[in-house]
Amino acid sequence: MKNFNLSVAMLLFIGLSSLQAQERIPQVEALLEKMTLEEKIGQLNLLTPGGGVATGSVVSEDVEAKIKAGDVGGIFGVSSPDRVRQAQELAVKNSRLGIPLLIGSDVIHGYKSTVPIPLGLSSSWDMELIKETAKVAAKEATADGINWNFSPMVDISRDPRWGRVAEGAGEDAYLGSQVAIAMVEGYQQDDLRAPNTMMATVKHFALYGAAEGGRDYNRVDMSRNMMFNEYFPPYKAAVDAGVGSVMTSFNDVDGIPATGNKWLLTDILRERWGFDGFVVSDYTSVNEMVDHGMGDLQAVSAMALKAGLDMDMVGEGFLTTLKKSVEEGKVTEEEITTAARRILEAKHKLGLLDDPYRYSDASRPEKDILTKENRQLARHAATQSFVLLKRNDNNLPVSKTAKIALIGPLANDKFNMLGTWAPTGDRNLSIPVLEGFRNVAPNAQITYAKGANISNDTAFAKKVNVFGPRIEISDESPDQLLEEALKVAQASDVVVAVVGEASEMSGESANRTSIQIPESQKRLIRELVATKKPVVLVLMSGRPLDISEEMDMPVSILQAWHPGIEAGNAVADVVFGDVNPSGKLTMSWPRNVGQIPVYYGERTTGRPQATEEFQKFKSNYLDVQNSPLLPFGHGLSYTLFEYSKIKATSETLRPGSTVNISVTVTNVGDRAGKEVVQLYIHDKVRSITPPKKQLIAFEKIDLKPGESKTIEFPVTVEDLKFYNTDLEYVAEPGEFEFFVGGTSDCEMQGTFNLVE
Incomplete structure (x- = not known):
């Protein structure tokens, strides 16, 4: 069976991204020329003086002295124009080279004008709304001096026992990718130098939402095929949207902690996806590689740097061991310079190298925070x-x-x-x-x-x-x-x-x-x-x-x-x-915890049970049905919607062409209401087991009582692609079923064929 491989456009994009990553910024290079090894290492150190909500038991000590010594590249847990100005003055006026700081924060679902938790916000299925909430969060946070956000979290999860499902967009790679794009665009907009935008951080790279047993920080073990098809897409979507930084996860991947995983941070993130920003660890995750069994602090710090980590959050392993590792030949100064360059480039993108105080306007909080409009x-x-x-x-x-x-x-x-x-x-x-x-x-x-x-x-x-x-x-x-x-x-x-x-x-x-x-x-x-x-x-x-x-x-x-x-x-x-x-x-609700994981896009089995009625020697349970209590995409209204005239414009799809799938939705109730129209496909035969259904498009519409709208979803070859066993991004010729409705358990409506 012949595959439709990576498009020329995608290959050009990857190549272009690599070239962009190699471009040098004169202002940054001039700084690097002046910097000592110790000052370069200092840029890789992210500290917190405390005062915010910690995600670990460690709070940095002697932060002021370290900033003055040039041993700090960024801080978090500090806000307000005055406090941020004071922190920047410590760096700009007291350190030898006067390099300003990144000022970070966890602005997860709004700053002061808090919006619903991300899992709730994703349930709106309204990408413009999600983008607008991120835009307002950036406006408020930057008014309080913050220029770097540890959001969005885009980890796919099918396990509601895991507490951090609250921070993500649920179980689906396609929907999760759309949310990731909306949030990155909302935080960063089109000008990172604007005083009301801030650099976003996609997290947690990677697979954090698949921790075994739903237990935070636990191990993750899955096939690379599942990684690429079901868990990686939202991270990649954020990268393609231009996210400024990436945060590593606490878990291991293929037995190697993500923070020290070269395959993740270099082979995939940089070389395959063309990411040209910087990578920061999660809270003390470098140090925690010691308990993972990767060696002592010096060993794991060297491992993380060589894997592609640029900034160490709170643990100070880079600060205290990298110079010794250079002297012992365990890392090179060139590797440290590369990491420092990425941090300085981020500061350049934010305009901090030109104006360290651009986020210290004391007049902004009253005008921009907790306004009536917000x-x-x-x-x-x-x-x-x-x-x-x-x-x-x-x-x-x-x-x-x-x-x-x-x-x-x-x-x-x-x-x-x-x-x-x-x-x-x-x-x-x-x-x-x-x-x-x-x-x-x-x-x-x-x-x-x-x-x-x-x-x-x-x-x-x-x-x-x-x-x-x-x-x-x-x-x-x-x-x-x-x-x-x-x-x-x-x-x-x-x-x-x-x-x-x-x-x-x-x-x-x-x-x-x-x-x-x-x-x-x-x-x-x-x-x-x-x-x-x-x-x-x-x-x-x-x-x-x-x-x-x-x-x-x-x-x-x-x-x-x-x-x-x-x-x-x-x-x-x-x-x-x-x-x-x-x-x-945006997550299926189980009948009980014994069903977990339960999600709409599970793969077909060799012994499927066709109905909810129990059948011996089929894939099922003795005590409950296979289906979730409430499926992905479920949600009722005070009115009723009727779907009709569902059809495809053609039975055949060829490369470069489009099949349009249309549906008419009518509000048959007596109240105005909104409906999320969802399009799913099923690849009937392919080289790896397909999911039962796969979301490829959706649209939220608003209908008055008695009103009808016809929605048209254009489907191209790109919508049918997946990663095969060789991790090639392909679409394979064959028959595809399509499903249209207001929930993932909608029925099959028709078919079309992908041909060469």
Whole structure:
């Protein structure tokens, strides 16, 4: 079978990128000529004086003295124009060559005007919206002096036990790639020297989301074929979008820690993909290679440098060992010079070598941070991220004149609204749901009761509360809390229960083997349902949960993730129907943890089970169905959409031509609404086992009641390519099925053939 190989354009791109990487910037070269070996090594050192949210137990010491000595290339954990100016003055006025610092930060989902967690934001399927949130985050962060962002995180993950699924875009390589592009373009825009843009960092390279057992920092083991087809695409998309830096991951790949993996950092990232920015380690990940079994600190530091790492975050292995390694012939000064050049080139791209204080304008914070417009965007983004998982008896939306029992441990809570990894946000400024309800429905009779603690387990709460109170256990007993809530529920027309995870029950080092709603809240939900009142669950979490029990109850369920600073207003907008929910899941939700990993794009097997009915000697379980509880792409609306007239313009696709797949979508309900139209394909025969379905296009449309729109998806050979066993990017002739609908479990609609 003949393959359609890498396009000439792609080959030219790779070659062009390599040439660009070899170009020299005179200003940088002039600095390198003046620099001592020690000063070059200093540029490779990234420190934090503390004060922010740490991702490790180490905080740098004597930072000021090291900056003055020229031993620091960048810092993080520092913000405000004045503090950043002071830090830059230490470097510019006190070090021998006056080289300014990179000022980094984790701006993961908004700066001060916090937006939904990334997994929630991805559920909007709205790339322009995602790009705009990144643009506003850059505007706010740069107003506070920050010029380098440790975002976006684009790790594909199919394991909701892993806490950091909250930071990514879910399970799919294509959707993840589109999100990666949108975020890089939003942060960097088209001019890194502009004072309102900042350099982005794609992370974590690579495969971090596939950690075994869903346990953070754990090993990863997968075929290279799976890497290239299912996990690498979002990283490459970010590189192709011009991302300025890449951060390594904590895990190993093929038995070699990513931070010291030459195949990853040089062979793939630089030589194959043409990346010409710089590579930074994650927090002390150089030092952690010692525990991986790679040698002592000197050995692993040399290993990382030679692999292609340019900057060491916090660990100071480069600072303390590289000179000795040069003297002993374990690394060369040329290798150190190359790394230093990349750091200096980044500073040149940001304009810091010309103006070290371009991010120290004291007038900007008041004008650019937490503006009315920024908060409005945060509120809008939250409403677009919510996913209506289930609608029971049309009890959503809720009437604004109803007598409402607002119940639950997250119903009048400020501290958990921002979500995990919001170190730059101010939780005291967040809008709790109770306040939002009163803002949006001032004529409703709203009575609040906590009803339950997030968890009654004090030992568990202590682990979750590392960064402050997230699970607060009431002085009242669980029985007293429940009794109060039931009284409020009985006196109401409708119950809205805001339940789920505390913000730090997901995120880094927040992995769970049980992903159910905590038992304290499950008890509350059961008792509220027993009142026979209409019940709406507003579910907050940083991951897919096992809600099999709740889905079987007569309740509506709105997944709100952790919505950000405007949480309460946004939840109220959707619950009361001012905004029609339009989010779609970007991770499949399992029936139980035993199904994990469960995802729509799994490969076909030799013994597939054709239906959900159990068949002996087929690939299945005795106790649950194969399908997820809620599939990728699932999301309901307050209206209904009908798909019709699905067709392909041709039964044949040739290189250089296009097959257009069209569909007419009609809003057959009585409310305006948005729908995400999704196109999937299945390659029926190819040289490696194909996935059952593969997302290749989508479009979010807005329809008035009775309105129809015809959507056309152009399909070319490029959309059908994959990496074969030789890791060649090819498309193979043959028959392709296509599927169009509002979820990944849509049915096959037709076929076309790719021919030579």
